[in-house]
Amino acid sequence: MLFLAPVMAVLGAVAVFPIAYSLYISFFSIKLTRPNRTPFVGLKNYTDLLGDEAFWGAVWRTVSFSLVSVTAIAFIALLVSLLLNQEFRGRRILSTILLVPWAIPYVANALMWKWIYDSSYGALNGLLYQLDFIDKYMVWLGDQDKTLFLIANAFVWKEVPLTTILLLVSLKSIPSDLYAAARVDGATVWQRFVHVTLPAMKPGFMLVMIYETMMAIRHFDLFFILTEGGPGSASHVLSWHIYVETFRNLSFGSGAAMSYLLAIATFALSYLFIRTLGRKI
């Protein structure tokens, strides 16, 4: 126990105390610019959010962004992992190239996509224009109907490599005997995929869904660099809402309350995935 004491002290200082303290301040009306007025307000910071139109708008956009991006990530990663699970020439090179997006830091990724989407000199406009898909340069990030999907696209590009690796590990762990037995039983390729591959990949999928859902719900960098929540409120998601409330408005109390609601939602979703996908693991 004596040997553990330093570790416990460090953990307490860097993890337990900040978490407990942030929960504590979520019950106060703490606004840094009003240092002399920090009354205890109980659950008011939480209940105020329930009637806050901007908060619910942010929740809805966060859910939309997460649904679209996590579904796309899982689907694309599944296809790519199935491809990489085959033996073919150039597989190693393809695997290496695939890792590039993963190796790029989040902020650099966001800046890169900002250039790609730029309405005056962006690569996307240049490509589509030269291929005759558009007859004039488009304002991609200024279109509120497209913004969330374009940000999701940048997020998917960044996240697919890691997800692919996780799924590939699941694929590699399937015993070849199962496929051999299925073949003996006359199963077609599709039947082998549905009845052997997919069930065996469940643990991998569960990990992917939990990880990517958490990443999508909490993601901030792309929103900060690409749109700052705009245009209008088209990309005003929860993470952006929390950032604005906490670090621009310096309202630590309500910012902390929102962060706790986000954390609770993330835990709830993770639990749901574990209950649903982890039932027969």
Place this chain on the structure above:
Amino acid sequence: MLKDKTRRLGRRDFLRYSAAGAGALMAPGLVRPAKAETAALTMHTWSAAVDTVQSHLSAFTKETGIPVNYGNSPWAQYREGMVAKFVGGAPLDAMWVSDSWLPEWAEAGWIAPVDEFDSLMKYNAEAEDFCTDSMTYGGRQYGLTYYTDYMAFFYDEAKLKEAGFDAPPETWDELVEQSLVMKEKGIADYPMMLAMAQESWLIEFISTLVYSHGGRLVDDNGMAVMQDPKEGAVEALSWVVDAVNKHEIVSPACVETGELAGLKSFAAGNHAFAMVAKYRLRMLNDPEQSQIAGNVKQAMMPKGANGSHATVGWMRFHGMSAQAAQDKARAENAAKLIEWFGGKADGAYTFQKLLFLDIGAGFGVKPLFEDPEIRAAYDSYGDVDMIQAQQALARKKDTVTPWFGEWNDTNGSAWQSAILGNVDPAGAVKKSADLWNELKDSY
């Protein structure tokens, strides 16, 4: 009793950790042993013209014998960093303050008025009125200005001539007419450059449009009047909405175009007209930085039907911390430092002149317009009389209040939503006004 005690402890903890964070992250070198603190003043600025500030500080110490600990941090994190310093009680005597933060910092009791120092107040006679207004909150003056500028209207003279016009537009309607001709002649797809992205510049663009349409966003009692169709805001926003969607003389990309991107686009020759900060004129007429160098001229801000050539001005000033003000000797030394930077040093507005010659920063003290060196520098890229005339029509931002930051994001989103056609201009402005009044009530 227990509840009160708990609350006090919590707040104290909060202050302690904020102080530790601020000290460790943002002010390396500033935290000194108590003995050193009393011996020297502490000044903090954002990271601009650092060498000029340092050399001027050295001259101050040489002149007065008062040492100064100087620290700076990036503009982007400056406000939050300073708030952390204030809350944490980090040593601080003088600092740069943006007019936008004055009400917030004054209400919190972090900065102190300086109007009891006659040595500082005497400079008001030579300062632009909007600068003095911008440093005044609750009837008290909180500093001395060292930098100011305003939103200017520029045009590309070559494109204007090519379109067959002899003079720049006097009104926003004339601007539309000239722009439509330019579009027809293929001179520019989007003749007018407006940067309406959600960033810190947006309120300056919005305020300029409203002021030049003869309006205001907030009245003298602090109540929102922007929603009143006679007060210019609805008219100004309607003009932008039509310019983007009906006349197509402003790019729909304006909602994602920040001030810097817009400036570059104008400098690349993509537009004939632009609304940007006046200090950008030097860059726009610099052949190494601009493809339209030599052709960029300034005109008075176009006016709306019931408007004027008014524009918005902003300024930065040297303020004194409440900490310093509590100690008479320290406050007097801090006032000397503020005068050295915001007033005269060795009988002249040295720092303002140095800043102008170094980085082209504007000044709020009128006599400098008569300085031969400054006139010569301005003449190399602009019309100094036009610059002075427009500056005289600059007005402070009427939205600067303790709740400005909270309102600003929603206001920007509302304007953008109208430009995107999501809501009509009156509805957008009403939403913004409702939030304003709600916030005002809550403060």
